[in-house]
Amino acid sequence: MYRKIMAAIADDDISWNALQEAIQIATANDAELCVVHASSTADDDEKNRNSKQMGADLLQRAKLAAGEKLEVETRLLEAEGEFGLKGISEAIATAATEWDADLLVVGTKGRRGLERLVIGSVAEQLVSAVGTSILLARSR
Numbered sequence: 001m002y003r004k005i006m007a008a009i010a011d012d013d014i015s016w017n018a019l020q021e022a023i024q025i026a027t028a029n030d031a032e033l034c035v036v037h038a039s040s041t042a043d044d045d046e047k048n049r050n051s052k053q054m055g056a057d058l059l060q061r062a063k064l065a066a067g068e069k070l071e072v073e074t075r076l077l078e079a080e081g082e083f084g085l086k087g088i089s090e091a092i093a094t095a096a097t098e099w100d101a102d103l104l105v106v107g108t109k110g111r112r113g114l115e116r117l118v119i120g121s122v123a124e125q126l127v128s129a130v131g132t133s134i135l136l137a138r139s140r
Contacts, residue, residue: 006101014107018137022105038077089125
């Protein structure tokens with residue numbers, strides 16, 4: 001059913017749950033898996049280097065989590081820092097489109113009410129920005 005699955009992750013439990021879902025679906029469908037992480041750019045070069053290194057480490061851990069049965073491509077995405085969550089969601093949406101993903105898997109906290117209105121959600125923004133199927137994985 002799905003041939004190209006992309007998982008967008010951050011360094012939190014919700015993202016790791018989403019990654020596990022993506023790994024299971026990719027394995028069951030003998031599909032390709034691409035794991036992405038978007039980090040915001042900053043004006044400070046040292047912060048940028050640290051952010052990129054943390055993102056690269058995170059993607060390496062994701063590759064290890066998939067094990068040897070599944071080959072995983074990883075991509076470290078750069079999001080415009082001044083656009084906050086919108087920049088992150090745009091970077092992920094662009095990557096999913098360019099890679100021609102059949103399914104995008106992302107974690108969601110499931111915020112409601114005022115918290116959702118004030119904080120927003122990358123997952124929510126992706127639903128309207130991506131033209132592919134999206135699996136929103138909540139924490140277990």
